Amino acid sequence: MIGAGPRPATSATAPGDGAAAAAPRRITGAQILLESLIREGVDTIFGYPGGANLYVYRHLPSYPQLRHVLVRHEQGAAHAADGYARSRRGSVGVCFATSGPGALNLVTGLGTAFMDSVPVVAITGQVPVGAIGTDSFQESDVIGSTMSVVKHSYLLTRVEDIAPTVKEAFHVARSGRPGPVVIDFPKDLQAEVSEFNYPEGPVRLRSFPPTPEPDPAKLRRIAELIAQAKRPVILAGRGILIAQAEAELLELAHRAHIPVGWTLLGTGAFPLQDPLALQMVGFMGAGYTNKAVCDADVLMMIGMRCDDRVTTRLDSFAPRVEHLIHIDIDPAEIGKNVVPHVSVVADARAALRRLLPMVEPKREHEWLTQIDQWKEEHPVRYVKKPGVLQPQEVLEEMYARCRDEAIVVADVGLNQIWSALWFNYSKPGLFLNSGGLGTMGFAFPASMGVKLANPERTVFCVTGEGGFVMNMQEMATMVENRVDVKVIILNNASLGMVRQFQDDFYDGVRSQVDLTCTPDFVKLGEAFGMKALSTGRSEDVGPMLDEALAHRGPVLLNFDIDPDANVYPIVPLGKGMLDFVEVS
Amino acid sequence: MSQTRLLSVLVENKPGVLNRVASMIRRRGFNIDSLSVGPTEDEAVSRMTIAVHVGRQQAEQATKQLAKLIDVISIDDITGLRSVAHELLLVRMHSPPEKRPEILEVVSIFRGRVVDVAASSLIIEITGSSEKVENFIELMRPYGIKELARSGAVALVRGDRARLSLADLGLNGEGGEESEPAPGLVRIGSVAANTMGDI
Ligand SMILES: Cc1ncc(C[n+]2csc(CCOP(=O)(O)OP(=O)(O)O)c2C)c(N)n1
Secondary structure, eight states: OTTOSOOOSOOSSOTTSHHHHHSOOEEEHHHHHHHHHHHTTOOEEEEOOOGGGHHHHHHGGGOTTSEEEEOSSHHHHHHHHHHHHHHSTTOOEEEEEOTTHHHHHTHHHHHHHHHTTOOEEEEEEEOOGGGTTTTOTTOOOHHHHHGGGSSEEEEOOSGGGHHHHHHHHHHHHHSSSOOOEEEEEEHHHHHOEEEOOOOOSOOOBTTBOOOOOOOHHHHHHHHHHHHHOSSEEEEEOHHHHHHTOHHHHHHHHHHHTOOEEEOTTTTTSSOTTSTTEEEEOSTTSOHHHHHHHHHOSEEEEESOOOOHHHHSSGGGSSTTOSEEEEEESOGGGTTTSSOOSEEEESOHHHHHHHHGGGOOOOOOHHHHHHHHHHHHHSOOOOOOBTTBOOHHHHHHHHHHTSTTTOEEEEOSSHHHHHHHHHOOOSSOOOEEOOTTTOOTTOHHHHHHHHHHHOTTSOEEEEEEHHHHHHTTTHHHHHHHTTOOEEEEEEEOSBOHHHHHHHHHHSTTOOOSOBOOSOOOHHHHHHHTTOEEEEEOOHHHHHHHHHHHHHSSSOEEEEEEOOTTOOOSSBOOTTOOGGGOBOOO | OEEEEEEEEEEEOOTTHHHHHHHHHHHTTOEEEEEEEEEOSSTTEEEEEEEEEEEHHHHHHHHHHHHHSTTEEEEEEOTTSSEEEEEEEEEEEEOOTTTHHHHHHHHHHTTOEEEEEOSSEEEEEEEEOHHHHHHHHHHHGGGOEEEEEEOOOEEEEOSSSOSSOHHHHOGGGOSOOOOOOOTTEEETTOGGGOOSSOO
16 A cells, blocks of 8 residues: 555655754655655645656655645646646646656646646656666657647756756746746656755756846836827736736726726736726627727737737737837747837736836826727627527626636636626636637636635636536546536537537538537536536526535536527638627 | 848757757747757857748747747857858769869869778868858769768857857856847847847
8 A cells, every 4th residue: 555664764844954954864756856846835736646656656645735636637637737826826736647648648738838828847757767768668758749838848867856856847837937847757766765955045047047127218118108199008918917917907007097908818817897998809809899909009918929819810900009019028929920119028017017107197088988989889798588598697697606706717619708708807806718729628627726726715617518528537536625616517519619610600511519419417417426407597597506606515517508609709710800790 | 031040059968959949940830951069168058050941030039939948048140240150061972083183173172171082982071151062062963973961050250259158158047247248149138138129
C-alpha cells in the first residue's frame, strides 16, 4: 500500500527550520519536488498516477498540506489546474501526469492555458534518463509534443537541478504574460537521493527579463489623445483581469467618460450595469459595441490580442480611428494584427495606475448620447416562444442568483456566447472560458478547479451537452471531493454552434450535428452519485436553481432548450463589423 | 514586399534550443532560407545566424516571437548593415587532367582552396557571401559538379565595437551596464523600446 512504508525522514514543515537548517537534508528527488511545490505556495494538485511518476505518489501522502485531486482523465487535470489559476489570480495551477499517454492527454489542456495566458505548471513522469530515446515502454517526447503549446519546458537530467528548476518554472509561468510550463521528470531522478536546498532570492534570467515599466512619455501622449478625443472608446481584454486592473479601468472610464467594450475573454472586466458599459465586441458582439468601435476616433485596446473574432474582416475594424492605442504586456502582440499609433508594453494595472493622474476629467456629451441611441437601437435581446424554453431565460434566472459574486465558467459553443452576452453584474466579476483555443469540454473540469480555489464563492458551470460529455468522467471526481459546482447543461440536442453555422453559412445542410442520442442526464448524474434535475419548462427554471443552490454539493441541471435557438447578433463569415445580423 | 533578412541570434547553449527556435519559426509560418549554429567565445552561449524570407512586418513579428523564447538572449536584425556574412562551400569537381588548369584558375580568382585531390576529381573550398558562392557554382557547372555541400551564412557586423559584448551580459542577468541598444538589436530586456509604428 502506498504510504505504508517508513515515513521519509522529513517532516512537512518548511525546510530550513531548526535542526534541518544546520545540515541540508538528503531526500529523494520525488520529495525534493513535493517540498519545492510547497515552497512555491502550492496547496492543490490535480493528477493521475502511472509507472513513471510512482515515486512521487509514493511520497505524496507524507505531505498532507498538498491536497491531491485524483481526476479521471489527465485532460481534466490540466483544465482543473487552469481553472484554479484563472480564478485565484496570482496563483499557479499544478497538474501531474505519468509519461507517454498520461502526458499526451495533457496537451489539449496545456494548449487551452497557453492561448489564454494561464499560469500552469505540469509535471510529467518520464522514463529513466538512460532509457530516453530508446522507445521504452510508455516513452513519449513530451518536450517535443508540447513545445508549441507551452511558454517553456524543462527536461530534468540531474537530481540537483530539481529544486532550481521548479523555482524557475513557477517564475516563468507567472511572470510577464503568464503561461503553462512543463517539467519532464525522469523516474530514476525521482528515486535518487540528494541534498535539498531551495534556492533563495528572486529568479533572474538574462534571457527572461522582468516586465518593463510603462514608458511615461507614451502615457503622457495617451493622456493628450484622450483629452483631444471626440469619440473615445476603450476595449478591455483578459489582460485587465490577469493584471487585476478592473478598479483602474473603472476609474479611467469614469474620469474621462469613455465607453468600455470588451472581448470574449475580457468579459467581467467591466460591469455591464455601468452606464459607460458597451458590450462584447466583434464577431458575436453587440451591434452597439461594433458601431462604437467603428465610429471611434481614439480607440484604446488594453490587454488584448485583437484576434480575428474581435476584428471580423480586418479592413472593417475601426475605420475612422485616428489614434489607435494598444497597451499589452507582450511586445509581440503590438502590431501583430493591427498596427497601433501609440503602444505601451506593460502590465495593464501598472500602465493604468501611471496614466490616471495624467488624465483630465472630461465628458463628450454628443458621443455619449450617440452611444445611448445605438444601445436603444441595437439591444442584445432574445425572443420568447410559448412552450419552448429559451437558453437566455435560464441564464437570466442564473445571473439573478449570482449576487455579483458567483464565478461563471462557460464551455464552448452557443452556450458560451449566450453566457457571455448575458453576464450581468454591477461590479467587475469573473467569467471564465476557453476563448482562445475554444476547447469543448473545458468548462466542467475547469469549474472544479475554480471551486477548489474559491470554496467561499458560488460557482456555476454552463455547458452544452456536447461539451459536457467530452469530460463528463470528472463527475466522479466532483462527487468524491464534494466539489460544490452547479452545472447547467443547455441541452439543444445538437452541436448547436456548428448547427447554426451550417444553417446560416453552409447552405443549410445539417451534417453530423445531431445529438438527440445523448444520455438521460438525470440518470447519468445519479449514477455518479450526483444530485440531478431536469426540465424543459420556463416556470421550473427558478425553483430548480433555488433547489440546486440549497443543496450542498455538486448538482447537475439539465435544461431542454429550444433546439433552434441561435446566437445573435452575428457577423456572417467574411463580412465586416457593421454587417452584424440581429435577432428578428 | 518580402526579402531575405539576416538575424544574428544569441541563445543559451542548452539542449533543445535549436528545436525551439526552428519550431517557432515554422509555427509562425516563416520560411527559413538557411540557419547555422555554433559556439561563441562564451561556452554557455551559442550564436545562430538565421536567414528568413519575410516581409518587413513579418520580420518584426519573427524577431518579437523569437525574443519571447526563454533561451534566446538577443536578436540582431543585421539585414542591410555593413556586415560580413560568409558561407562555406565544399564542392567535388569532375576534373580530368586536361581541365584542371582552367578549374584551378577560377578557384584562384575566387580565392578558393583545393582541399582534396584524387585521380579525376578535386574538392574545392570557397568561402564568402552567398552571391560569391552562387557565382562560383555557376562557373563550375559546365565542368561537372559531382557533389556539393554548402553551409548557411555566419555573420558579424563590421567595425570596432561589438554589437553586444558577451562579457557585458553576465550570468543570470547580473552585471553589465545598460547602454542604448544598437538600432535593430533586441537585447532581451530592452524589447519594449523596440515597438513598431509608434509616434
Ligand atoms: C474539442 C472541440 N472539438 C470541436 C469543436 C468545434 N465546435 C465548436 S462549437 C461546437 C458545438 C458545441 O456543441 P455543444 O457542446 O452541444 O454546445 P452548443 O453550441 O450547442 O451550446 C463544436 C463541435 C471545438 N470547439 N472543440
